[in-house]
Amino acid sequence: MARQFARIAFSVFVLASTVAIAKEPMNYVPVAIYSDLREQALAVTAKSLGVTDGVHGVLMETGYPEAVVTLVALADGSASLYYSNGGGIIGAGGYKGPAVAARSLVAFAAHNLKKLSPATATPLPASGRTRFYVLTARGTFTAEASEDDLGENRHSLSPLFYAAQGLITEILKADEARK
Numbered sequence: 001m002a003r004q005f006a007r008i009a010f011s012v013f014v015l016a017s018t019v020a021i022a023k024e025p026m027n028y029v030p031v032a033i034y035s036d037l038r039e040q041a042l043a044v045t046a047k048s049l050g051v052t053d054g055v056h057g058v059l060m061e062t063g064y065p066e067a068v069v070t071l072v073a074l075a076d077g078s079a080s081l082y083y084s085n086g087g088g089i090i091g092a093g094g095y096k097g098p099a100v101a102a103r104s105l106v107a108f109a110a111h112n113l114k115k116l117s118p119a120t121a122t123p124l125p126a127s128g129r130t131r132f133y134v135l136t137a138r139g140t141f142t143a144e145a146s147e148d149d150l151g152e153n154r155h156s157l158s159p160l161f162y163a164a165q166g167l168i169t170e171i172l173k174a175d176e177a178r179k
Contacts, residue, residue, distance in 0.1 A: 030084035037082050041072045046137055051075040055110040057135035060164040062147055063125040073102035081171050095174035101167040108163045109134045115156050116141035
């Protein structure tokens with residue numbers, strides 16, 4: 001177990017180090033499957049999930065020089081992690097840890113809606129930036145901040161960022177256990 005957490009911590013360190021040196025906008029085109037999955041996630045409705053809560057989904061996207069990492073959490077416990085350059089972990093919500101963390105993230109996002117604005121578009125974030133999309137019956141809401149500011153607790157959405165990081169940890173643990 002300690003070895004697993006060390007591997008996760010190392011992965012986070014490598015990604016964080018990469019972001020720290022990236023100063024230019026990303027220079028890549030997302031693969032088609034990523035774009036399709038992202039569009040499907042952004043289009044999910046509360047009715048399709050069989051829920052009636054105000055918030056039914058959260059996407060957290062972080063830009064890195066090589067790719068955007070998209071975390072998807074839905075009110076029914078669905079959870080996935082997509083990489084814009086291909087790959088990811090789909091269907092992690094089939095495991096207890098990620099399912100509970102996904103539902104918690106969605107519920108927590110409902111308490112942060114006042115910190116977000118209605119989304120008129122859904123662009124990918126630039127390198128070093130993190131963007132949230134919160135799906136509600138009233139539409140999609142969004143906010144963006146520096147990943148550093150979020151990670152260093154210098155932004156009002158830092159608690160939401162940390163809740164999302166908790167889901168990422170659960171997804172990675174479930175994926176590792178599956179192997």
